[in-house]
Amino acid sequence: MKILFKIFIASMLLVSLQAHAVLDIKITQGVEQALPIAIVPFGWSQAGSVAPIDLTTIIADDLRRSGRFDVMDEQDLPQRPSDYDAINFSDWRKLGMENVLIGKLNLTDSGDYDVSFRLVDIYRGKQIAGFRIPAKPDLLRRVAHQISDILFEKLTGIPGAFDTRVAYITVKKNKDHTVHSLQVADADGYNAQILLESPEPLLSPSWSPDGKKIAYVSFEGKNSAIYVQEILSGQRQRVSAFEGINSSPDWSPDGSRLAMTLSKDGNTEIYVMNLNDKSLQRLTRHGGIDTEPSWSPNGQKLAFTSDRSGGPQIYEINVAGGKPKRISFEGKYNARPEYSPDGKSITLVHAVAGSYRIGILNLTNGFINVLTDARLDESPSFAPNSGMIIYATTGVRGGQLAAVSTDGRIHQRLGLQQGDVREPAWGPFLK
Amino acid sequence: MSIRLFLILCLAGLLFGCSKEVKEEEPVVVEDLSSNAPNVNVNDDSGAQAYGTDDSSTSGFSQLDDPQSALSIRIIYFEYNSSEISSEYRTTIEAHSAYLSQNPTTSITLEGHADERGSREYNLALGENRAQKVKQQMLLLGASSSQIRLVSYGEERPAIDGHDESSWQQNRRVEILY
Numbered sequence: 001m002k003i004l005f006k007i008f009i010a011s012m013l014l015v016s017l018q019a020h021a022v023l024d025i026k027i028t029q030g031v032e033q034a035l036p037i038a039i040v041p042f043g044w045s046q047a048g049s050v051a052p053i054d055l056t057t058i059i060a061d062d063l064r065r066s067g068r069f070d071v072m073d074e075q076d077l078p079q080r081p082s083d084y085d086a087i088n089f090s091d092w093r094k095l096g097m098e099n100v101l102i103g104k105l106n107l108t109d110s111g112d113y114d115v116s117f118r119l120v121d122i123y124r125g126k127q128i129a130g131f132r133i134p135a136k137p138d139l140l141r142r143v144a145h146q147i148s149d150i151l152f153e154k155l156t157g158i159p160g161a162f163d164t165r166v167a168y169i170t171v172k173k174n175k176d177h178t179v180h181s182l183q184v185a186d187a188d189g190y191n192a193q194i195l196l197e198s199p200e201p202l203l204s205p206s207w208s209p210d211g212k213k214i215a216y217v218s219f220e221g222k223n224s225a226i227y228v229q230e231i232l233s234g235q236r237q238r239v240s241a242f243e244g245i246n247s248s249p250d251w252s253p254d255g256s257r258l259a260m261t262l263s264k265d266g267n268t269e270i271y272v273m274n275l276n277d278k279s280l281q282r283l284t285r286h287g288g289i290d291t292e293p294s295w296s297p298n299g300q301k302l303a304f305t306s307d308r309s310g311g312p313q314i315y316e317i318n319v320a321g322g323k324p325k326r327i328s329f330e331g332k333y334n335a336r337p338e339y340s341p342d343g344k345s346i347t348l349v350h351a352v353a354g355s356y357r358i359g360i361l362n363l364t365n366g367f368i369n370v371l372t373d374a375r376l377d378e379s380p381s382f383a384p385n386s387g388m389i390i391y392a393t394t395g396v397r398g399g400q401l402a403a404v405s406t407d408g409r410i411h412q413r414l415g416l417q418q419g420d421v422r423e424p425a426w427g428p429f430l431k
Numbered sequence: 432m433s434i435r436l437f438l439i440l441c442l443a444g445l446l447f448g449c450s451k452e453v454k455e456e457e458p459v460v461v462e463d464l465s466s467n468a469p470n471v472n473v474n475d476d477s478g479a480q481a482y483g484t485d486d487s488s489t490s491g492f493s494q495l496d497d498p499q500s501a502l503s504i505r506i507i508y509f510e511y512n513s514s515e516i517s518s519e520y521r522t523t524i525e526a527h528s529a530y531l532s533q534n535p536t537t538s539i540t541l542e543g544h545a546d547e548r549g550s551r552e553y554n555l556a557l558g559e560n561r562a563q564k565v566k567q568q569m570l571l572l573g574a575s576s577s578q579i580r581l582v583s584y585g586e587e588r589p590a591i592d593g594h595d596e597s598s599w600q601q602n603r604r605v606e607i608l609y
Contacts, residue, residue, distance in 0.1 A: 201584065201587035201588065203551060203552070203555075203585075203587065204551070204552060219584070219587070222582065223582050224555065224582075224583070244559065244581070245555055245556065245559055245583060247552055247555055248552045261552065261556070263556070263559055267556075267559075267560075267563070268556040268559065289553065289556040289557065289560065291552050291553055291555070291556050292550065292552045292553065305550065305552075305553055307553075311512070312549070312550070312553055333549060335549060335550035335553045336550035336551075336552065336553070349549060349550045351549065356548055356549050375594075376547065376548065376594065378549065378550055378551060379550075379551065394547070394594060423551070
C-alpha cells in the first residue's frame with residue numbers, strides 16, 4: 001500500500017514537471033487587423049551556458065494565441081539586439097515593423113534571476129515600456145506571462161490575462177474503469193497539476209476570489225456533494241452533503257460565502273452558505289428547477305437558471321432576498337449564467353434551433369449575442385479581464401475546450417492529448 | 432330538497448366511498464394474466480397469504496430474476512427536457528410498487544439521468560425530477576418512502592456515448608436498482 005501511495009505521488013509530480021503543454025492551444029480565427037510585433041530573442045547573462053528558460057517563445061506564443069498580434073518569424077529578424085543602444089532603427093523601419101521587444105535574462109549573485117525588457121516604438125524612435133522584474137527560478141514562466149500582459153495592455157488598451165490559470169475536468173475511459181480528474185494548468189496549457197482523481201463524476205469547479213481554493217462537486221460518496229480544496233496543500237473539506245442534489249458552488253466576491261444548489265427541501269433551490277459556520281440562507285421557493293447560481297461582481301445579486309416559466313431562463317435575485325426577476329427573453333433555452341468580471345454582461349448557454357451555443361447577454365439592453373456556432377457548447381467562463389470566454393465543446397474528437405473573445409472575432413481550440421476535457425473555469429488574476 | 436343539498440350529499444357519498452378505497456396499508460393487487468405470472472400475494476380477510484409452487488423461499492428463484500415479469504423492466508425512458516412518465520410504463524411501475532409493498536424490507540435506488548445537451552447542472556436537476564416523478568407514482572401505488580432512495584447523475588453517466596438522437600433517447604432515463 002505504501003509503495004502504491006509513493007507511485008501515485010511521484011506520478012503527480014511528473015505531470016506537473018512535464019516540459020510540454022498538456023493542453024494544446026491553437027488559434028483558429030484571429031482579427032483581420034492584427035498588430036505587428038517583433039520579439040527579439042532575449043539575451044542571457046551567462047554566455048557559454050544554456051538559459052534555464054526560453055522566455056521569448058513563451059511571450060511570442062502568448063501574443064500569437066491571443067489572435068490580436070502578428071508576430072514576426074524569428075528567421076525574418078534583421079538584427080538581434082539585447083540593449084537599447086544596439087537597436088538599428090532604420091533596419092526595422094525598412095521592414096515596416098512598428099513594435100519591437102528586446103530583453104535580457106540575468107542570473108544574479110544570489111542565484112535568483114531578473115528579467116529586464118523594453119518595448120520600443122520604431123516610428124517614434126523611443127521606448128514606450130521598460131521594466132526589470134526579479135524572479136525566483138520557479139517563477140520565470142510567470143514572468144514571461146507578466147511581460148505578455150504588459151505588452152498586451154500597452155498595445156491594445158485591454159489588460160492581459162496571460163498570467164492566469166484555468167481549472168478543468170478530464171475524463172478517461174479505460175477498458176474497465178473510468179478516471180475523472182480535476183486539474184489546473186496555466187492559461188497556455190503548461191504546468192498541469194492533478195488536484196483530484198476519482199472513479200466517480202466530478203463537476204463544476206469554481207475558483208475562490210483569491211485563487212487559492214477550488215470548490216467542486218464530487219460523486220465519490222455515491223451522491224453529489226460539494227467540496228472545497230486548497231490548491232497548494234491539497235487539503236479539502238466537504239461542505240455540503242445533504243440528501244438530494246448538492247451542486248453548482250459559486251464563491252462570493254469576498255470569499256466568505258458559497259452560493260449553491262440544494263434539493264434537500266424537496267426540489268432544487270438556490271442557497272447561500274456562510275463558510276465560517278456552514279449556516280444556510282435559502283433564496284428561492286419554487287417547485288421548478290432553480291440552479292446554477294452566479295455571484296455578481298459587486299456581491300449584491302445572484303443570477304441563476306430557473307424553469308419556472310416553462311423552460312430554462314436566466315433570473316436575477318438580490319442576495320439580501322426578494323423576488324427573482326427574469327432577465328433573458330430570447331429563445332426557449334437559456335441556462336448556466338456567469339457574470340463578466342466587469343459586471344456588464346452575463347455569458348450563458350443559449351439554444352438556437354436545436355444547437356446549444358455560447359451567448360453573451362448585455363445587461364444594459366437585454367440582447368443576447370451568440371458567439372459560437374457548434375452544436376453542443378456548454379460551461380462558459382470569463383477570463384478575469386472580461387475579454388475572453390473559455391467553454392466546453394463536443395466534436396468528433398470528443399470533449400474539448402475552446403475560447404472566444406467577447407466580441408466574437410477570435411476563436412481558439414484547446415485540446416488534450418488523451419481523453420475528454422470539460423467544465424473549464426478561468427481563475428482570477430494571480431498576485 | 433334543494434339541488435344544492437342533493438349535490439352535497441352526493442359529494443359526501445363520493446368522498447366517503449373514496450376514503451374507503453384509499454388506505455395506505457392495503458397492498459395493490461396486480462393481476463398478471465400470463466401463464467408465467469410471478470407470485471402475487473392476495474390479501475384476503477383472513478390475513479393468510481397464498482403462495483404458488485415457484486415461490487422464492489422454496490426454490491431460490493426470485494420474482495426479481497424472472498425475465499418474463501414486469502419487474503424485469505428496470506429502465507424508464509423520457510422525452511426531451513421532460514419528466515413526465517409515459518403511460519407505457521404504468522404496468523412496470525405498478526409491478527415494482529407491488530413488489531416493494533409486499534417486501535417491506537426491500538429497498539431500491541432510483542437513478543435519474545439526462546442526455547448530454549445543454550447545461551450540466553440543469554441536467555442534474557432534470558435527472559432528479561425524473562426520479563422524483565417515478566418515486567411519487569410508486570408511493571401512490573403502495574411503496575413506502577423509506578424503501579426508495581433517489582440519486583441523480585444528470586448527464587454524467589450516459590448509457591450510450593453517441594451524440595445523436597438515438598443515443599440521447601437512451602440516456603434520458605430513470606434506472607430502478609435493487
